[in-house]
Amino acid sequence: MQSKISAFFKPSSVSPKPSDPPPIFNDDDEELSVWEKKQHQSFSTYKRRAPNPQRGGSDYSSDNQLAKKPISDDNSPKPESTLLGKTVTKNKKRSYAQLHLDLGQSDFLLHTCSVCGVMYVTGDEEDEKAHKGFHNDYTRGIQFKGWSNERVVHAPKVGGGRILLVLDCDPPAQRNKVENVVRMMETEFAMGGFCPSCLRCICLFCLPGLLAVWEVIRKAPAAREASNEHLNGATLYEKEAVPAVCGIRAIWVTPANRRKHIATQLLDALRKSFCMGFVLERSQLAFSQLTSAGKALVSNYIGSGHFLVYNTNNMNS
């Protein structure tokens, strides 16, 4: 007897059904049923594996998230259908997440900002937000609302800023703020081993509302200096060591506020506040490794091409 036509169209399923008896034109139903029972029917069942949430890669940390979203969208509901006791899940919804093509770009994963030098992932929201915050701090200066107890060293009449002095014995809140600025400096100078606790004092220049620059001073125990000569971009060292009174570990101004004599004012304030009753001569300052901008500042400040330089690695304390 001929089977009904609906018997040909079974609901579609992923798992194959090899042992389905083919619809044969069999007049004898009984024989068919007997034949059916005689067949060794073994059903292989396949169950779809749950999508692996770690599929995106092992380093799924917040710093380095891949821009690609996994193809299988975990959150879309999967309609289930049951067929002959097997449970099958299928992904009916297509994920429309924006994918990025990796064609071998050099900065596909990490993009370096040309202004602040931070590497971040362009597609990732959190990374971009973090970079934006740092970028603003770097270019315009860290937000600084002022402290209740500021040690104002010098307040220039023009420009409305003030220079503060922060010592070791100051409250931790002030020192933490200073550490934030130090960290920002470190990216530009690439200098390591910067522990604020071992510095003697730090000067900050603050414009109303914004922390524009800062400078680090270390009372160098003199000695081990070499005199320098600046000649067409190269720094020549003279052999003889000359004692200096105060060493400057670093001086830095946010890029947006450069060329405004801020660094000069910082150095002036330093010279006056080094020790009450004594104003340092310009020639008594020694600087650690200088950038080209630093060299320009120092030559201008000292007035000649000769200035003192010291090696920070040689300091024993």
Added chain:
Amino acid sequence: MFELRLNQGAVLLRKAVAPLVDLANYADVEITPEEVIVLTSGNPTISEVLALLRIPDSTFIHLRCDDPRSFVLNLGGLYFNLNRAGDDDELTIHGDDGDDLIGFVTVNSRTQEFGFSELSLAEAYPDLMDLPELDYEYQAIVGIPSQEFRHLIMHLHYFGQTVSVSVTDTEIKFSAVNEEVIYRTELGECIIGGVQLEHPVFLIFSLHYMSVILNACLLSNMVWLLQSDDLPPMLNCPVGAIGNLMFYFN
């Protein structure tokens, strides 16, 4: 009318005043909007030492001074009143123009309890000290770690009461009678500024009030000796968060 307030700095003020208590009984206090000065001197017949505690206005969270005022206080009384404040307490010192006493108010940082005390002003005595020239820029400066300076003082004290110091551009020589101690800059033992090899600098200071100097040195990391040709030498002990303790030796 003046009012000055320190929060959590009361203990530092007390520590800075402590060395002066051994020096004399009375101190001149001058209050201006820019700073507070406590001036005292040792017995002039024995040894002319002038001690100056300079506290800039940035130390106080609040310094209000309508007119510059100066008055004389008993140092022991001042120290006693400062001692009433606990280490973390907020301290306010105030006084009115007409009154002959000043008030101390302490606020306990934990319990917010108030404490009041008063100190009478002393009579101004005839041999008032002259304030040395403040903000004077000395020509030469010598810096020594304070621990080292203390050892030096205690050592030289056995040999004599007067210490002569001879400074060249690379070394400092301290001598008392026939004992000499030398510090060199290249070994990182000291800092010298403003001295040329051709013009060595000499200064003399007295160890008569040694205990005062020793106590003052405890408050600093580094002590500085300053010298100029026409002026008496000065020993500056910076007291970190408070200000500077300066001793002028005549």
